[in-house]
Structure formats: structure tokens, C-alpha cells
Amino acid sequence: MTITATRTELDKHRELNTDHAAVKSVKARIAEAGVEYLYYQIVTLTGRVVGKVVPARHLMRNVENGIQAHPGVVADLQADSSGALVGGSPERGECVVLPDLDSFGVLPWDHRTGFFFCRMYEPDHAPDGAGGRPVPVDVRGNLHRTHAGFTERTGLVMRSGCEPEVSWRMPGLSTEHRPGTPHSMYHIGQMEQLRPVYQRVMEYGRALGLDMVESNCEDPGQLELNWAYDLAERTADRLILHRQICRQVAREMGATASFMPKPEDDKLGNGCHHNVSFWRGEHNVLADPDNPDLHLTETGKHALGGILTHAAAFTAVMAPTVNSYKRYCHTGQFAPLEINWGMDNKTCAVRLPASGRLEVKSPDSLVNPYLSHAVLLAAAEDGLTQGIDPGPPRRAGTEPLPGPFGSLPLTLKEALDLFAGDRAVTRGLGPEMADMFLRLKTLEWERFCGAVTDWERMMYDGDGC
Known part of the structure; x- marks a missing residue:
């Protein structure tokens, strides 16, 4: 008997990000503008923009695998009066943050720097069958x-x-x-x-x-x-x-x-x-x-x-x-x-x-x-x-x-x-x-x-x- 694994939302996003035409278009825009650095951006509950910067030469690795981030950043890493993080325990695993290729832009004040807006997913190895699911506290993913x-x-x-x-x-x-x-x-x-x-x-x-x-x-x-x-x-x-x-x-x-x-x-x-x-x-x-x-x-x-x-x-x-x-x-x-x-x-x-x-x-x-x-x-x-x-x-x-x-x-x-x-x-x-x-x-x-x-x-x- 052949067992076919169910495609997760993370899998579907990865497939979109490896579409040949979409990747070719982004690469061309990066080369044309001379982009050397890329912001991978997520938005917190309070509307702050957070993320990481990666050299643009690593584009394909990040397009397929994303970046890693603790979901506590969505709550601005705020702690309550007992010292507990509002966004989850420090022991909680990190999330996969994948860019939306159609959100790519170049900073008009510095053409060496570009950006993507991203969505957040549980990693494939997440426990209790949660692997590949959207992170429910991702504000941008939730609106979609x-x-x-x-x-x-x-x-x-x-x-x-x-x-x-x-x-x-x-x-x-x-x-x-x-x-x-x-x-x-x-x-x-x-x-x-x-x-x-x-x-x-x-x-x-x-x-x-x-x-x-x-x-x-x-x-x-x-x-x-x-x-x-x-x-x-x-x-x-x-x-x-x-x-x-x-x-x-x-x-x-x-x-x-x-x-x-x-x-x-x-x-x-x-x-x-x-x-x-x-x-x-x-x-x-x-x-x-x-x-x-x-x-x-x-x-x-x-x-x-x-x-x-x-x-x-x-x-x-x-x-x-x-x-x-x-x-x-x-x-x-x-x-x-x-x-x-x-x-x-x-x-x-x-x-x-x-x-x-x-x-x-x-x-x-x-x-x-x-x-x-x-x-x-x-x-x-x-x-x-x-x-x-x-x-x-x-x-x-x-x-x-x-x-x-x-x-x-x-x-x-x-x-x-x-x-x-x-x-x-x-x-x-x-x-x-x-x-x-x-x-x-x-x-x-x-x-x-x-x-x-x-x-x-x-x-x-x-x-x-």
C-alpha cells in the first residue's frame, strides 16, 4: 500500500515560491536594481515591522526554507507581571517565516536593499500533527x-x-x-x-x-x-x-x-x-x-x-x-x-x-x-x-x-x-x-x-x- 502524505499549507507556499516564472521575475528585479540585502518582514499585533536581513545571494535558500523566528515576536516579546512571555514560552519552537514573492519591493532610499512581506508556519517537525500549519497569531496570514x-x-x-x-x-x-x-x-x-x-x-x-x-x-x-x-x-x-x-x-x-x-x-x-x-x-x-x-x-x-x-x-x-x-x-x-x-x-x-x-x-x-x-x-x-x-x-x-x-x-x-x-x-x-x-x-x-x-x-x- 502506498501512503500519500497530505500537502500542508507550508508545502503549498513552498511550491508557489519555487514557481520558475515567479522566481525568474524576482531575480531579474533584484539584479536590475542592484539589490544586495533583503529584509524578510513580519508584522506584529501592534503593527510593528520585525524580521531579519539576509544577503540577496541566499535568495533561493530563503525562498524555499524561509527564515526562523520565535512566535513571541508577534506580541513584541512583551512579558506579563509574572515574567511570562505573552507570545509563548521560550521553550516553544521557532516558526518558519516564508516570503510572498509578489510582495517584493526595493527601498527607494537605498536600492541596495529590498524586502518581502512574509507569512508564518509551524515547522515540518512540529509536534501533535501541527507541522506545516499556519501560525494562528500571524496577523498577515490571518487576513489572507x-x-x-x-x-x-x-x-x-x-x-x-x-x-x-x-x-x-x-x-x-x-x-x-x-x-x-x-x-x-x-x-x-x-x-x-x-x-x-x-x-x-x-x-x-x-x-x-x-x-x-x-x-x-x-x-x-x-x-x-x-x-x-x-x-x-x-x-x-x-x-x-x-x-x-x-x-x-x-x-x-x-x-x-x-x-x-x-x-x-x-x-x-x-x-x-x-x-x-x-x-x-x-x-x-x-x-x-x-x-x-x-x-x-x-x-x-x-x-x-x-x-x-x-x-x-x-x-x-x-x-x-x-x-x-x-x-x-x-x-x-x-x-x-x-x-x-x-x-x-x-x-x-x-x-x-x-x-x-x-x-x-x-x-x-x-x-x-x-x-x-x-x-x-x-x-x-x-x-x-x-x-x-x-x-x-x-x-x-x-x-x-x-x-x-x-x-x-x-x-x-x-x-x-x-x-x-x-x-x-x-x-x-x-x-x-x-x-x-x-x-x-x-x-x-x-x-x-x-x-x-x-x-x-x-x-x-x-x-x-
Whole structure:
């Protein structure tokens, strides 16, 4: 009897990486650019980019065998109060990190260096039959699997575009706004002060495949530089690249690029609105091509209903830091609070700015795009499956009264409690990643609660108390 071994997901990825045409294309691009070093990159739960650098001459070895990494890096090697690693014991074996060849790029600021985004797998020798399986806490791999499952069950794919806002500080740049004077939103004079920044960020973005489109300045020192929408996985990769670009430009210019969601009390927050649409082939199911008015199809309403239903619970993912909730607390600054929707209404949590796309406004500038897109897929699928009604849109000029979907949480702790109790949202991440996310972010909240801040010193220390 002949026993045929089952092909694992690791085997399938290796087969893709040894495809002759794909390898030939990457080798040609490496040779053309003069690349000598390659970053093999993975993304952590908090959106940090980690990995290893390898001389490019070892390409084929790494294409087939990957690199090795401990899964604890996904949780930033953070330890809890007992000293235990959130990402697993040091005795746990390392993972195989395999590059996706179609993610290859060359750093536009140093053509000797290229990179791949990677996915993580258990090694062939892993115990208990786990050999070759995807590592469940790999955020990038999870989004690929979640999107594929969504498409298999619904026949739809999600396309998205992000609106990342970044606060810049640099010599000679005025970021002050005097009350009563004209605001700097869309002000070309403010854009001119930031011209060296936006030109270089756009230049590097174009070189890395970001189709840069309309961009603007919304607050003194704040830039929102946008690129064209695409499949959710590609948009997530590009948002990570955009942050890497901004940090590099900051280094080159002696500037600081802050992704802090609420960097100053009196300034607008840094959001990262997600514009999503759902497609069957080349047809956008959110829009009826025969209806010229601003509208949302029944299918679109059900997807929206799911997003609104789970918006409070997935806020922990969309606003993943202690600082994130200060952006919601400052009302009147375009950040949402009530969970509602409206037709081109900037006060709403979800806005329909044009027929065919939904703008989800809760994500901020430190969002992990692989997690945010995964939970949006899970929420939308629940709405499609259950036929959830989002209710009528909020009319302009009316008070945003509390509705059936409630309000967004106002602290990270409240958001984490809601996240833990929502099966649809946690299903988007899978049980192991949802558990690790909860542990990591609960640890962040506990450390914050134990920290003494400048605000406390101002309020309670000295003669003023």
C-alpha cells in the first residue's frame, strides 16, 4: 500500500515560491536594481515591522526554507507581571517565516536593499500533527485566510482604501493655531510648509507601488496622504509601507512623524478612516448603476448593519491604544461617538460619501490594518448572513440621539471587555490571536493604570492641591 502524505499549507507556499516564472521575475528585479540585502518582514499585533536581513545571494535558500523566528515576536516579546512571555514560552519552537514573492519591493532610499512581506508556519517537525500549519497569531496570514473564507462563503471580496493622518514636527514648521483665526484645514500655505515632506513621501510611495491620489493638510503640521483603493490585503501591506516611508522621511529631514491618535489636547486627532466596498467579480454590490442618487443597496445595508452591530466590540482593534480614546472624547472634532450612519455626514461613525463605498471612521493612525480588515470582514459577513437592518441614516441637522447600536467605548478597558464578549468579532481573528490580543492590550491598560502622569502631577502635587 502506498501512503500519500497530505500537502500542508507550508508545502503549498513552498511550491508557489519555487514557481520558475515567479522566481525568474524576482531575480531579474533584484539584479536590475542592484539589490544586495533583503529584509524578510513580519508584522506584529501592534503593527510593528520585525524580521531579519539576509544577503540577496541566499535568495533561493530563503525562498524555499524561509527564515526562523520565535512566535513571541508577534506580541513584541512583551512579558506579563509574572515574567511570562505573552507570545509563548521560550521553550516553544521557532516558526518558519516564508516570503510572498509578489510582495517584493526595493527601498527607494537605498536600492541596495529590498524586502518581502512574509507569512508564518509551524515547522515540518512540529509536534501533535501541527507541522506545516499556519501560525494562528500571524496577523498577515490571518487576513489572507479570513478574506479567502469570506469569499468562499459569500462570493464577495472586500476592497478598501485608508486615509492615514500623521502629525509632523520639524524645524521651521509652525503648528500653532490661535483661537479665532482661520483654521489651516486645506490651507495651501500650510501645505507649502510641508512641501518637502509630502513630495518625498509621495515619491517613495509611488516607487513602492502606492498610486498616490488627492491629499491634504487638516490641522497644523498634520498630513493625510492617500493612495488608490485595492484588495484588502494589498491595502494593509501598503499602509504598513506608508508608515515605514514616513519614518524614513522623518529620519532624512530631522523631523518627527507621530502616529499618536491624539497627540495634543487642542489638536485634531490622527485618524485612519477605512473606506470599504464589496465586489462580486467586477460588480460593486453596494451600488446600483441605474440609480444616480446617493444610495446603498439592500446587500450593502445588510453589510452595514453587521458593521454597526459589532462596531462597539471591534473598537478595541480600531482604536488599540490608551491614547486612542482621547480622540473620541473631544467631541466636535470629526471623530465619531454615537454608532450610526449617514449619507455624506461627517458626524457619523459610518459615512456613505459616495454610492459604492462605506467610510468607517473609528480606526485611528495606530490601527493594525491586518486586524482591522479581518474584523470588518467578520462583522460584514454577520450582517449579510443575518440580514441585519442598519436602520435609517441620520438626517443632517438633527441631534445624534442614541440608537440601537449604542455609543463607542471611551476607554481601552471598556473596549477590551466588549471585544472579549463578541463572538463574531473574535472569530475574525481566531481564538488564539484574539486571546493574545486581549492579553497584550490588557497588560498595556494595567501598565497605564499604574503610571503617574504629568496631568496627575499638575492636579494633585504642590500648592494647587
